[in-house]
Amino acid sequence: MDFIIFLTLLLLGYGFGTWAESRHYKSIEKREIQYQKLPTIALKHPLPQKGKVVKVKLASGNVVISVDYFKRFLAALRNIFGGRVSAYETLVDRARREATLRMKESCPGATQIINVRLETASISKNSKKGSVGSIEVFAYGTAITYR
Amino acid sequence: MEYSGKLPTSNVNVSKRTPLQELLILLGGVLGICLIFYLCLGWAVDYSIQHISPEEENELYALMKLPAGEEEKAAGRTLAVQTLLKELQKCAPLPYQVSINVSDSKQVNAVAFPGGHILVFSGLLDQVSSENELVFVLGHELGHFKHRDHLRSLGRGLVLWVISLFLLGPDNDVGDFLFSALGVANRTHSRQQESAADEYALEVLNCHYGHVGGSTKFFEHLRDNNQTPEILKYYSTHPSDQKRIDDLNALAIKKNYKVASVKPWVVAAN
Numbered sequence: 001m002d003f004i005i006f007l008t009l010l011l012l013g014y015g016f017g018t019w020a021e022s023r024h025y026k027s028i029e030k031r032e033i034q035y036q037k038l039p040t041i042a043l044k045h046p047l048p049q050k051g052k053v054v055k056v057k058l059a060s061g062n063v064v065i066s067v068d069y070f071k072r073f074l075a076a077l078r079n080i081f082g083g084r085v086s087a088y089e090t091l092v093d094r095a096r097r098e099a100t101l102r103m104k105e106s107c108p109g110a111t112q113i114i115n116v117r118l119e120t121a122s123i124s125k126n127s128k129k130g131s132v133g134s135i136e137v138f139a140y141g142t143a144i145t146y147r
Numbered sequence: 148m149e150y151s152g153k154l155p156t157s158n159v160n161v162s163k164r165t166p167l168q169e170l171l172i173l174l175g176g177v178l179g180i181c182l183i184f185y186l187c188l189g190w191a192v193d194y195s196i197q198h199i200s201p202e203e204e205n206e207l208y209a210l211m212k213l214p215a216g217e218e219e220k221a222a223g224r225t226l227a228v229q230t231l232l233k234e235l236q237k238c239a240p241l242p243y244q245v246s247i248n249v250s251d252s253k254q255v256n257a258v259a260f261p262g263g264h265i266l267v268f269s270g271l272l273d274q275v276s277s278e279n280e281l282v283f284v285l286g287h288e289l290g291h292f293k294h295r296d297h298l299r300s301l302g303r304g305l306v307l308w309v310i311s312l313f314l315l316g317p318d319n320d321v322g323d324f325l326f327s328a329l330g331v332a333n334r335t336h337s338r339q340q341e342s343a344a345d346e347y348a349l350e351v352l353n354c355h356y357g358h359v360g361g362s363t364k365f366f367e368h369l370r371d372n373n374q375t376p377e378i379l380k381y382y383s384t385h386p387s388d389q390k391r392i393d394d395l396n397a398l399a400i401k402k403n404y405k406v407a408s409v410k411p412w413v414v415a416a417n
Contacts, residue, residue, distance in 0.1 A: 014166075032154055033154065036152040036153075036154060039150045047150050070166070070170075071166070074166055074169060074170055077173040078173065080173075080176075080177060081173065081176065084162060086161075086169060087166055089160060089161045090161050092160075093158065093161050
């Protein structure tokens with residue numbers, strides 16, 4: 001009986017996880033093209049730009065993404081042998097890109113965002129039974145608007 | 148320098164391998180390793196139980212609390228069953244102090260507890276039509292003692308638990324998975340134990356009566372009343388009733404056991 005429950009969870013995790021991931025990636029790619037022309041850089045100084053600075057503000061974007069049962073199982077198996085935890089790679093990748101996008105969306109009209117930093121935190125780190133592992137990515141930078 | 152916003156053409160941060168592929172490789176590896184461990188340690192258990200005396204076994208099980216069951220009020224049948232068991236022991240010499248009790252329950256079953264105690268449920272006594280049938284059931288339980296099946300299952304259960312604990316720590320998803328996967332393998336082993344106990348019961352029956360009449364009666368009744376769906380039998384700890392009947396008949400022919408008329412079981416409940 002436990003085995004059946006486990007298999008169901010695994011299948012549900014795989015099914016919904018894959019579905020949610022492909023949907024998320026589609027949305028990310030679409031919005032990345034939309035914000036392609038907004039310079040988002042890690043430099044401390046703005047890129048040379050004509051015009052006058054009219055607005056400077058802290059731009060930030062934040063996202064929390066949860067791991068599904070299938071990915072968690074795969075990562076736990078990986079724990080035994082070691083190596084690249086490719087199951088989590090897409091998870092972290094999505095979180096970083098989503099947080100960056102949200103940061104861009106938070107400052108409409110900005111000319112560039114400089115000094116961009118990414119912070120990550122894992123929520124419910126200790127994998128106690130029943131707890132859901134999720135990752136938080138926080139992106140922030142300085143949005144400058146020229147006129 | 149002019150800023151040109153370009154998106155990367157490929158994503159270097161994500162592996163190309165599909166997760167299902169990875170799952171199969173990892174799972175195969177883990178299960179393979181565990182199976183090898185389990186088989187080796189299983190053999191070690193089978194080897195070492197020969198060196199555990201019944202006294203030590205009793206001490207071991209005294210640490211655990213086992214259900215005793217409610218005793219049947221009427222002592223008549225208990226006494227009859229006890230006398231029968233005493234006679235049977237001439238045919239089944241065991242290093243145990245075998246004792247038996249009747250438990251007041253509707254279940255049609257008998258259970259062998261570690262240390263040589265047998266519990267017969269009154270439902271079984273209500274149902275048996277002949278003494279031979281009852282002797283077969285008792286012989287089956289004596290077979291479990293003879294083969295030290297308690298120690299075997301305890302040992303294998305322990306092995307299973309230790310593997311899971313060592314590899315993965317307590318409360319782990321993978322551990323639970325392994326436990327159920329290897330548990331199925333364990334059930335195959337348990338089915339073999341049941342078949343071996345059946346074989347022993349047949350020997351006891353033949354020794355006691357000089358023939359094996361009534362040996363399959365108990366299972367025939369179970370089979371006719373069984374409503375377990377076919378698919379669940381894979382999970383079962385006991386072989387299917389029909390298979391047990393067929394095996395017993397084949398064994399009786401192979402060993403040239405005679406079949407004669409059975410002795411009726413006439414002891415009433417009170």
